[in-house]
Amino acid sequence: MISGPKGDRCMEREYKIFGCHEDIISADEIGNKGYYLSKIMGKCRVPEFIVLGADIFIQLLRLKENYELQKKITVAFINKLGILKELPIIQEQVMNMYIPENLKKQILQCISQNGVHEPFAVRSSTLKEDGENASSAGIFESYTNVGIEDLWEKIKKCWASMFSLKAVCYESMNQPIERDDCKMGVIIQSYKVGIKSGVIFSLNPVCPENGMLLEMVDGNGEKLMSGDCGATEMSLGFYNESINKCSKKQSEVWIEELMQISDSLRKEFQFETDIEWLITEERVLNILQCRAITSVEKTKKTEWIYELNEIDKINMREAGAQVKFIEKCKRKRLSLYVACKEAGVPNLKWFFIRYSDQTDVMELQNKICKECGNGYFAIRVNDMLTDFQCKGDQLAKMLLDILYITEMDCLTVSLNYIPENQFSVISSLDSVTQTVRIECVPGIMKGLKTGILVPSTYITNEEDEILSENREYYKECYALDFDMDVFYLKKYEQRIPDLSDAVRLISKYTRKLSEHFINGDIEWWICNDKVYASDYSLELNNDNKADENVINGIDTWISFGKVEGNIMLISYEEMQKLDKVSHSKAINADLCEENIHRIEVIDYLLEKARKRKMDFGKLVIGAKRPCLGLCPLIEYADSFVFEEASKLCHLSIILRERKIPAMKIGQDFKKLEDKKFYEI
Known part of the structure; x- marks a missing residue:
């Protein structure tokens, strides 16, 4: 960073x-x-x-x-x-x-x-x-x-x-x-001046059976690499056959030398090579660049559907440029699948799909919907193009739209089934006190993870009995408009209902899964009174004192340490703008103009925090909630205070990982004055 x-x-x-x-x-x-x-x-x-x-x-x-x-x-x-x-x-x-x-x-x-x-x-x-x-x-x-x-x-x-x-x-x-x-x-x-220059492929990327391919032009090769001029093309065959394949004119010493170099580097690097070369006026062969041929095997127009338990069947050579993303996705999803299977914990269905512009996507849609039933799906292409959401009966159209957006003719995507959930939950086991902290909000997970909604909180003991609970009253919750593909806050207007049975079950399951994910936060969905594990994340610095204090009636610390310094309060208007930054969707190009204006508040707050830090030394950021939009201010903040807070939202986790002190102080927050020094 x-x-x-x-x-x-x-x-x-x-x-x-x-x-x-x-x-x-x-x-x-x-x-x-x-x-x-x-x-x-x-x-x-x-x-x-x-x-x-x-x-x-x-x-x-x-x-x-x-x-x-x-x-x-x-x-x-x-x-x-x-x-x-x-x-x-x-x-x-x-x-x-x-x-x-x-x-x-x-x-x-x-x-x-x-x-x-x-x-x-x-x-x-x-x-x-x-x-x-x-x-x-x-x-x-x-x-x-x-x-x-x-x-x-x-x-x-x-x-x-x-x-x-x-x-x-x-x-x-x-x-x-x-x-x-x-x-x-x-x-x-x-920089060398050449009389001839070009590229040699150790294997013809279009017709591999023809062996090596040579392209060359007179002079230097800039025009060849940019595609601005025609080139002489030679099919050279394979290195051992080169002398027989080439005509007398082609069998100049430098061509044989070039083929030998190409074959040698192919063996050393263990991939087919694309080499840029140049012949100087002194007729000396120079190698300018060597790289892998990424298109030796033309992407096949094949398709398949694999569930997590079949994940090893995926041919990673077919994944092409997506291989790193798929490997990462495989590791995380497979570890969750294995842990849930061993612990007997229900989890949401995940698939990997390979499809192309020639695939019968309606057939794919029917297969998947038959397996999962009615519901919604989230599609992930890579770590930036993520959370494409759609209804089951719109899956085929969405898959084709993604092909169009990415301008690729063949894709491997991660797909997970989303039943229409009522509540989103994050749980975390305290390894010292053996208590489980459970935070819950109505609607989808985004309201909880971004810190925009204050969660209802439960603490359970080793017998999965509820030691304490704080059920919030909600006026709104997060939902997803699948037709518009945007998040929005909708009216909820009720206290969260009694979820005692689901909480005890999540507590039990959390203990089982924590044997696999030490210091891990586990995400759950409650759908039609059923509980499903949906994801997990590892927390690098988990404070073990937190839930012990909750049991003793002290629920203030988010990240332990001394909170002192000159306070910079985030106004209500600034919080509203930061909330929009926190929940905006990176894939929706229509929001580009709007999002660029949202960045202005971050730019303004960063400059304000920098000046305060220079003028006063230690800086405390004070905000109503730990929303994700506050994350950039970590660069200057020595500590944070909040009026109300989730301990398991993204920003709270980041503060603990960075060992930046943070606490929630409830109604006392309203007594704070901007630019004043406080020691809490």
Whole structure:
């Protein structure tokens, strides 16, 4: 996570810059492109290069001179739709960012020591490009024939390309977009002038049976890579057959050498290779880049439905760029399924579906609805495109809509069945007191997890008897408009009913599942008086004193520690805007304009908190509830106080994990005055 601005001491820090002959242990240090270049150095002729470490951009953001840029990126990533509107501003600020003189000096020294000479080729190198499952071809920027006077500008342009529209949209399709992803190595390489250049594929991606494929043009290969000109194409066969397959004209020494290099690197990296090459005026073969061919096996237009107990049947090669998402989803869903099965706990049905634009989606819909009955479904494509919700009889249409939105002809998605629930519940076992805390709200889970609704609370003992209960009166609850695909608050107007039987059952089940999920919070749905486990999350720092205090009549602490400092109160109007940020949906493009205005309140509060922190030192944030929209203020807050609070909502969990003191103080909250010092 990007932290706050640092002082002048950061100006003299050392930045990691790697020379072409260094042994790079991991691609995490410099990105995939730089990593593979370092691995082929010495095995074939590669123009000299250096690589700026992938963390340098993050280091520069932490400098006080780049604070405004850091803040802009931080705020934009809070709301993943808002970032689309902010991209041009972020890119402009990146181009104007401050690069300290000691870094420029270090880069120039490294260039000289490694024999890199003008003109330069300046290329991006991230973990999101040139991977085995996703190439990100053309997504980030590279520049050739760069003079020393333009070097700093081109480096910044590479960094700025992380925030281009095509980069953000492509990443959202393949992996989650997070603030920690603002990492990019930058390759500075000697630029060679060629008489011929091109690419060689170790296996023809369209007709694998034809073996190697060579494409080349006269001169340098920029036009070939951009698709601006036609290329000469040669089908070379497989390496062992090359001499027989090639005509006399094709059997020049450099072609045979190129085929040998391609075959050798294929064996070393254990994937089919796509190699960029160049022949200099001295007729010397140079390798410019090596990456995996991500489309060797054309995606099959197949479809299948697997339940969690059949999850190992999934062919991960078919998953393509979605493989990391599916692996992550598999691990979590399968662990919940196994735990529920062993403990005899009912859980919601989960499926993985593979389908394409040629699939009979109505047949898929009928199969799934026959298995589950009437109800609703939530579809997850990846960690950004999530919570597509629809009724059972609209599932086929929704699947086709997702194909259209993602512009993919074949997808693997995670699908879970949602019976129409009456109440959403989160439970947590205290490992010291062996009490179970159960929080419940009417309607869907979002009202509880975002902290917008105050939950009704129950504490049970080891015999699953209710020790204490606090049933709230609700005027509204969260619901989902499946036709409009948006969350909204609807009228509820009643105290939560007596849920004693369900609470005791959830308490019993929580104890069983906690044998699998230590310090875990387990999510439940109560549907037609039946209880279903729906999800779980692990809490990294669970305070064991909390529920012991509840038993003793003290229900104040959310996260233990000393609450003291100058208080910054969040107004009612600000809380309303933060609530909207907390429950907005990242997939609904129609809300983009509205969401960008919602970010303004976060930007305003961040600046206000920063100034208060500078003026008064220790800062206490005071708010009516721990809504998720307050999360950005953690950067400056030493502690939090709330009028009312859920202890199991997202923000409360984050505060405990960060060990930031927080408590709820009830009616005493109304006695607090802004800008006053308090010690609680």
